[in-house]
Amino acid sequence: MSIQDALGGILGALATGSLFLGLALATVGVYGMLRKPDIFHQLHAAGLVTGPAVMLVLLASLGSGSVEIVTSAVLVILFVLVTAPLSSHAIAQAALRRRTAPPSDDAAD
Amino acid sequence: MVAALAWSTLLLVGGGAVLFRSGDLLHRILALDMLVALVVVLLTMLSYIASVSYYIDAAIALALLSFTATLVAARHVMRGRRF
Numbered sequence: 001m002s003i004q005d006a007l008g009g010i011l012g013a014l015a016t017g018s019l020f021l022g023l024a025l026a027t028v029g030v031y032g033m034l035r036k037p038d039i040f041h042q043l044h045a046a047g048l049v050t051g052p053a054v055m056l057v058l059l060a061s062l063g064s065g066s067v068e069i070v071t072s073a074v075l076v077i078l079f080v081l082v083t084a085p086l087s088s089h090a091i092a093q094a095a096l097r098r099r100t101a102p103p104s105d106d107a108a109d
Numbered sequence: 110m111v112a113a114l115a116w117s118t119l120l121l122v123g124g125g126a127v128l129f130r131s132g133d134l135l136h137r138i139l140a141l142d143m144l145v146a147l148v149v150v151l152l153t154m155l156s157y158i159a160s161v162s163y164y165i166d167a168a169i170a171l172a173l174l175s176f177t178a179t180l181v182a183a184r185h186v187m188r189g190r191r192f
Contacts, residue, residue: 019113019154022150023116026150030120030123031123033124033143034123034127039136046140050143054150060153060157061156066160066162069160072162075169076149079173080149083172086176086180087142087176087183090179090183090184091135091179094135094183
């Protein structure tokens with residue numbers, strides 16, 4: 001067994017682990033979106049899907065070895081790293097400014 | 110790998126259930142944002158399994174479009190008029 005085979009095996013195992021961790025995070029996020037009634041609680045669950053879950057699945061595709069897929073995946077990871085907090089923040093700010101009640105009474109919405 | 114694709118499709122169905130249960134405009138915007146993230150996940154896995162790089166380019170375009178749409182829709186809800 002050469003060193004390249006060993007490195008490829010380690011890379012494949014890391015990619016599979018990252019893929020299933022990302023899918024588990026996406027499952028937790030969708031379950032939280034189904035369970036939580038309030039928009040602020042739902043933002044927490046949706047941020048789990050749009051941020052870390054997408055990035056972990058994209059990291060798993062780094063193990064494919066194809067140059068085009070790896071460069072595009074790095075681009076999407078950088079893009080998601082910038083835009084996922086921005087869109088969550090925009091939704092949270094809209095939910096906060098829209099309310100006429102003060103933000104402390106969460107149950108009224 | 111096919112199990113991962115099937116599970117991601119099930120997650121997409123769950124996101125659709127979230128979208129249909131949402132009663133409010135902001136809930137709907139948030140559910141659509143999450144649905145696009147799930148579609149990006151699905152396209153990435155498809156490009157990884159089939160070793161075709163076009164799907165992940167579609168994922169880039171979809172992420173860009175989703176970011177812009179979410180930002181504009183949230184700004185519209187906040188201001189109450191057109192962006």
